[in-house]
Amino acid sequence: MPQIVLRGNSPLFGADLRQLGHVFFPGEEIAVFVPAADEPGGPTAEGTEWHADVSATPSDEDGLHWTVTVAARGPEGAAHEARGSLDRGPDESPRTWDHRLRRMAKGLLVDALGALRGFRPGWGILTGVRPTKFVHQMLDAGLPDPAQELMREHRLAPDKASLVTGVARLQRPYLNQDPRAISLYIGIPFCPSICSFCSFSIYPILEHKGQVPVFLEALGREMEIIGGAIEELGLRVQTIYFGGGTPTSPKDEDFAWMLQKAAATILKGQQPEEYTVEGGRPETFTRAKLDAMAAHGVHRVSVNPQTTVQATLMHLGRIHTVEKFYRAYDLVRNHPKGFTVNADIIIGLPGEGPDEVTHTLQDMQRLAPDNLTVHTLAIKRGSKLHQAEGEAADALRAMTYDEAEMLIRQAAATAREMGQHPYYLYRQKFMVGSMENVGYSLPGKESIYNIQMMEERQTVIGLGGGATSKWYKPLGGHHGWLLKAPDNPNDPSAYVARVEELAHRRVEQLRLLYEPHIIERTE
Numbered sequence: 001m002p003q004i005v006l007r008g009n010s011p012l013f014g015a016d017l018r019q020l021g022h023v024f025f026p027g028e029e030i031a032v033f034v035p036a037a038d039e040p041g042g043p044t045a046e047g048t049e050w051h052a053d054v055s056a057t058p059s060d061e062d063g064l065h066w067t068v069t070v071a072a073r074g075p076e077g078a079a080h081e082a083r084g085s086l087d088r089g090p091d092e093s094p095r096t097w098d099h100r101l102r103r104m105a106k107g108l109l110v111d112a113l114g115a116l117r118g119f120r121p122g123w124g125i126l127t128g129v130r131p132t133k134f135v136h137q138m139l140d141a142g143l144p145d146p147a148q149e150l151m152r153e154h155r156l157a158p159d160k161a162s163l164v165t166g167v168a169r170l171q172r173p174y175l176n177q178d179p180r181a182i183s184l185y186i187g188i189p190f191c192p193s194i195c196s197f198c199s200f201s202i203y204p205i206l207e208h209k210g211q212v213p214v215f216l217e218a219l220g221r222e223m224e225i226i227g228g229a230i231e232e233l234g235l236r237v238q239t240i241y242f243g244g245g246t247p248t249s250p251k252d253e254d255f256a257w258m259l260q261k262a263a264a265t266i267l268k269g270q271q272p273e274e275y276t277v278e279g280g281r282p283e284t285f286t287r288a289k290l291d292a293m294a295a296h297g298v299h300r301v302s303v304n305p306q307t308t309v310q311a312t313l314m315h316l317g318r319i320h321t322v323e324k325f326y327r328a329y330d331l332v333r334n335h336p337k338g339f340t341v342n343a344d345i346i347i348g349l350p351g352e353g354p355d356e357v358t359h360t361l362q363d364m365q366r367l368a369p370d371n372l373t374v375h376t377l378a379i380k381r382g383s384k385l386h387q388a389e390g391e392a393a394d395a396l397r398a399m400t401y402d403e404a405e406m407l408i409r410q411a412a413a414t415a416r417e418m419g420q421h422p423y424y425l426y427r428q429k430f431m432v433g434s435m436e437n438v439g440y441s442l443p444g445k446e447s448i449y450n451i452q453m454m455e456e457r458q459t460v461i462g463l464g465g466g467a468t469s470k471w472y473k474p475l476g477g478h479h480g481w482l483l484k485a486p487d488n489p490n491d492p493s494a495y496v497a498r499v500e501e502l503a504h505r506r507v508e509q510l511r512l513l514y515e516p517h518i519i520e521r522t523e
């Protein structure tokens, strides 16, 4: 018998029970029961440690007045019941009604479990990846104070409501208004070694060095095909982002060739507003690679320690030392080009507590990158950490909600002291403390690509291993139409085999998206 049972009297509540269950019981096994029809499903509270029952029932014959109840029980007879009522409009669409019913049920679930568990999740009922998108929709609709609505209706803590609305307001001027502006993402699926928390399909470059030349050849072909479409359709490359993986993993001459090829096939004289190389792993930086970046107009470079505690780095399977990170950082920072420098760190790494995080934050303050990106550890399926018996659950349980919150605040305070403000944020499933990832920046040094990619108001064409493309068609005002195109294969061999076919399919889709008469209508 599972020790945590969450039940609902409608299938409508299944996904919400699961998602909020993980917020309140991180790393634990949770059993969710919802009936196929409107009959209660699953076991009763007997024999379980935690139990919550969500029920929505009409209290009149016409089904216009409803009561929603959440009855929760915990160990040693602890119990809490939360109740609310809702009126259904006679002409209300089933979709809107379901949405309102779920929102009320989620709010009451947070109230009831929060009372029993002794903490209120800062993000309230929001479990989605992009809370800022939600705020942009509210601002588009003319809502004067989204923070108030987030606190009242969605149970956000005041600091999270203020964070997400502040970020969205800061992003507004960056949101794409030019229907022909696009961004490009180029994924290089190789890394020096695989980090234990990594959930991407990444290939250790030394073990796969035989595949690198054919991968690069295929990437070059893909650049030619996509570059031809960009020129034909008159698209403006606003940002270009080399990510992965670690795009600086290949040899110096191969790396320089990639940048050269992108200049010759995609950019063809265009000067993007922002050009980023997410170098990531410090051991891959060389002066020759930085010179190549400078020669090809790269503005922004990421050099990511994740932590500056040596013992943690070793535990994570990263094969570089802290010293190597310091040297790589100096190399990038002191390059005459004057790159904008980003550094990523992670809070909640296995074995790390306040002392270790403080050490890393002090290092960041000393080094003073232009962008500091603070991630909270997410233990996703596919990562070695998730597969290691019991380790994922242990890591999620290791840090309490309050500890994670305290460290997130400490990181925010450090960024503030460095003169940086939060400019983009996103959340992931299975994050320690159910927190968030936040990008901080000195004013004017914000990454435009990060904003466009996260807010999904611009077409992003993905090239390379595992790359995702998103088609966005503006439809006037801030409204638009978004479609996620099929991903490129992660596996280099599969990518090489299918690159030509997939690139041509994307060109066909781009032609449909950017047909001249459609663009003219929206301009």
Ligand code: SF4
Pocket: 190, 191, 193, 194, 195, 197, 198, 199, 200, 202, 244, 245, 246, 280, 281
């Ligand atoms: S450096 Fe990044 S992409 Fe590469 S293995 Fe580590 S987490 Fe994954």
